[in-house]
Amino acid sequence: MKATQRDFGGAAARAARECSVFFFCGPDEGGASAAAHRIIALLDDPGERIELSGSDLRKDPVRLGDEARSTSLFGDARHLFVRASGDEAHDAVKILLDGMDQDQGAVCPVLIVATSATDKARTAKLLEKRGDALVAMFWPPDLGSVSASVRTMADAAGLRLNGDIAERIARGAGLDVRLAQSEVTKLALYLDASPEAPRSADAEALAAIGAPTEEDGFMPLVNAVLSGELGKLPGELQRMHELSLNPVGVLLAFERRTVQLAQLSARIGPRGDISSAMKGEIQARRVFFKDQRDISQQLQRWRGRKLDRLVAKLVLLHQSLLSNSQHAELLLGQGLTEIARFAGSRR
Numbered sequence: 421m422k423a424t425q426r427d428f429g430g431a432a433a434r435a436a437r438e439c440s441v442f443f444f445c446g447p448d449e450g451g452a453s454a455a456a457h458r459i460i461a462l463l464d465d466p467g468e469r470i471e472l473s474g475s476d477l478r479k480d481p482v483r484l485g486d487e488a489r490s491t492s493l494f495g496d497a498r499h500l501f502v503r504a505s506g507d508e509a510h511d512a513v514k515i516l517l518d519g520m521d522q523d524q525g526a527v528c529p530v531l532i533v534a535t536s537a538t539d540k541a542r543t544a545k546l547l548e549k550r551g552d553a554l555v556a557m558f559w560p561p562d563l564g565s566v567s568a569s570v571r572t573m574a575d576a577a578g579l580r581l582n583g584d585i586a587e588r589i590a591r592g593a594g595l596d597v598r599l600a601q602s603e604v605t606k607l608a609l610y611l612d613a614s615p616e617a618p619r620s621a622d623a624e625a626l627a628a629i630g631a632p633t634e635e636d637g638f639m640p641l642v643n644a645v646l647s648g649e650l651g652k653l654p655g656e657l658q659r660m661h662e663l664s665l666n667p668v669g670v671l672l673a674f675e676r677r678t679v680q681l682a683q684l685s686a687r688i689g690p691r692g693d694i695s696s697a698m699k700g701e702i703q704a705r706r707v708f709f710k711d712q713r714d715i716s717q718q719l720q721r722w723r724g725r726k727l728d729r730l731v732a733k734l735v736l737l738h739q740s741l742l743s744n745s746q747h748a749e750l751l752l753g754q755g756l757t758e759i760a761r762f763a764g765s766r767r
Contacts, residue, residue, distance in 0.1 A: 421551065421554045422539065423435070424557050424558070425451055425559065425561070428455055428458075436462035436463055439553055440529060441517070441554075442459055443532050443544055443547050443553070443554070443556070445544060445555070446538060446539075446559055447558070447679055448559055449533070449535050449675075450598050451597055452534075455558065460531065465497040467498045469499060471502075471503075472502045473503055475508060477502065481514075481515050483512065484500070484502070484530065485512070485515050485516040485524075487500055489525045499531065500529070500531065501533075504537075505738075505742060506535075507534075510541075513547070514546055517553075536738070539557040560675070563590055563708065567586045567587045568586075569590075574586065574607075577605065577608040577615070578614040578615045578619065579613050580618055584623075585623065589607075589626070595676055607625060610629045641656040641657070641659070641670065642674055643714040645756045646677060646714075646759070646760075647718055648721060648761075650760055657753050660753075667741055667749050667751075668738070668741055671738055671752060675734055675738070677718070678722075678731060680715070681727060684697070684719060685719060687701075695716065698716055722763070740755075
């Protein structure tokens with residue numbers, strides 16, 4: 421079974437009932453993780469969570485099947501949650517599927533979130549044609565789709581939001597649906613909202629819960645680095661530390677902006693005029709007008725092979741953060757400094 425973010429919502433309930441193995445992939449790691457948690461919420465009895473890493477399974481591929489067929493200490497339900505990079509879990513998944521096909525015993529739900537993987541990955545190919553498995557691919561969302569998701573979250577929580585408030589939450593979360601869900605949950609608690617007793621949320625309530633905005637979130641750091649503004653970089657890195665911003669969350673904001681630059685660069689072409697193209701993008705609501713200056717500067721610095729190098733750098737940095745979580749903030753700071761210096765050298 422295959423799905424994308426467009427049809428995942430409609431397929432999720434059926435997949436939770438019928439599937440045992442779930443593979444969430446694509447450039448939008450936030451969307452893939454949110455989808456995995458959606459499936460967990462839909463399970464009749466998710467029980468205990470057992471977390472594994474892709475590197476663990478690469479070293480010991482038999483472990484996945486063993487864990488999936490094991491029971492908890494008290495015989496309660498359980499599910500496995502695997503964070504992998506690319507095809508790290510391929511051999512483990514193949515062994516698991518072989519055991520399932522040979523009736524070696526029932527397995528608990530296995531959910532794999534694979535960064536740097538797509539639905540063309542070898543692991544995805546093992547699963548996509550099976551009725552007991554789901555492969556779901558997630559691309560970075562745009563402002564409109566995340567705003568719509570925020571309103572759906574709000575409806576479920578008993579919140580009445582207008583389009584402006586939903587857009588502010590989406591933008592403040594850096595288009596990360598996990599962060600947006602957190603803000604909606606906080607807002608519902610603050611207003612004592614529930615589906616049985618809905619409440620209206622306004623800008624005052626949003627400010628009261630301290631919801632992040634563009635000024636308080638990731639984007640000043642993203643813009644300083646990708647625009648090569650080295651003078652601003654030390655202050656932004658210090659702010660990242662003082663606000664305890666999650667390093668992976670920060671890097672995801674860089675990845676989303678880089679995907680946006682790649683899409684814009686492809687539409688503009690190698691000889692296209694950036695200024696006139698940006699006006700069209702704003703009219704088409706693909707670019708927020710306040711972002712025009714920053715994105716225009718970044719398009720001048722990151723095109724063609726240089727943009728390809730940026731993408732490769734971010735992929736390597738993402739893998740490094742996931743495998744060295746204790747030093748993630750230091751590694752991120754070093755990596756962003758290198759990127760900013762490269763961008764600044766082209767000014």
